[in-house]
Amino acid sequence: MDSIRIKQVDEVKISRYILKYTLEDWNNIVESDAVIVGAGPSGMTAAYYLAKAGLKTVVFERRLSFGGGIGGGAMQFHKLVIETPADEVLKEFGISLTKAEEGVYIVDSAEFMAKLASKAIDAGAKIIHGISVDDVIFRENPLRVAGVAVEWTGTQMSGLHVDPLFISSKAVVDATGHDAEVISVASRKVPELQISIPGEKSAYSSIAEELVVENSGKVVPGLYAAGMAVCEIKALPRMGPIFGAMVLSGKKVAEDIIRDLSNT
Template identity: 75%
Template sequence: MNVKQVDETKITRYILRATFEDWMDFSVNDVVIVGAGPSGLSAAYYLAKSGLKTTVFERRLSFGGGIGGGAMLFHKIIIESPADEILRGIGVRLHKFEEGVYAVDSAELMAKLATAAIDAGAKIIHGVTVDDVIFRENPLRVTGVAVEWTATQMAALHVDPLFISARAVVDATGHDAEVISVASRKLPELGIAIPGEKSAYSEIAEQLTVEQTGEVAPGLYATGMAVTEIKALPRMGPIFGAMILSGKRVAEDIIAKLNVKIHNT
């Protein structure tokens, strides 16, 4: 087998050309999701599947968020119904313990959630941190995000960000609700309070998280553990059904609102 010979300059040029074609394209989006954890990937899957142009920015060089750590680094997590129906639909294998309660492999769940989102048409960009939002007035609304390389921030270098527009921004950053926290601090007129999450109460936390998923300010949405942070909900530990269902619910909210606007224009 003869391996195709490609010189170093061509490697560089091909990478730059393909990269900048992508960045030119996703500088304008229907939806930007911040965080490629379970809720962010679930949301990306449903949003892209609906035909909305969706980009996910993840500060790490991997996806999955809290899934990878499993329960105290054990490689299994728990999924309960009806989230199991979603996972079956993307090919995740489930080990049943009792009616409606399943264990899943953390690596398989991460890989198949990401694959489902990408295959649906979502773009996932690693190594990028969202450190601010874009807004417009009259009416006040979040209209995009400011992004930097994560490595730049880790090196404590002062570098101005690039700006990415979106008709909806989803905070899927987990416990810290990073995007919403920045928006609440810099744009107090949005009226966002962040009381912080409560201690564990799994039995009610799953349902409450799904129910309270949605828009927290015009153009800005919360999903997953970011919801518990801004709504003062209990944490739930290594059971991830609410994360998957929360991602689906925020996607449904955005699809409904953006489709209404499309219809009226």
């Protein structure tokens, strides 16, 4: 085997390249069309459809990985359940489906995560890991959510007090899961928005899927709920390791945002 000559790049150049191109990205996303908080199934699905429609879309994920609840699945088993009509969305993403019965399919969790992320990125969405959304930006006349305040997750974990950066956005999607973190902070800190959060109910899978999709969408002007965050703010039952509602919820939220922004 011939020897391989690797391009020599010194440490200073490495740092300069990282800083230059990272800051170019951040300078671009400080004014976005859509900010999605959480790179789980609903968040990445929404990101795909929003970016595909030509909207400048950024996803902030507090962890250093994609997938949200996908990887944990059912007690960390690596197969998940998807039902009709969500299978059509997964086919669009190129995700393999194994038929379990009529209208019910099995997917591999690793493929599910990887291809959701890949398609969202290929569509033009920017996904940034290790970022937590600490607060929202709001405006009056009319009252609305107008963006988010972000900081490094590692900073929060260390207990340091650091002021955030602000990201302006025409639409903010809470796809943070069971705790509905963005909606919760907006409810607490901007009481004028009059957001109620009754909390999710216990499991009732057979009805929860349709209820989540039906109730996904705008919470207040500028702020939307997708995925399990919908259960938290609408007192809906949880459904467990069946993920059809998650992708359909993300698609519905994206469609709602596209329609709302086209009317402004």
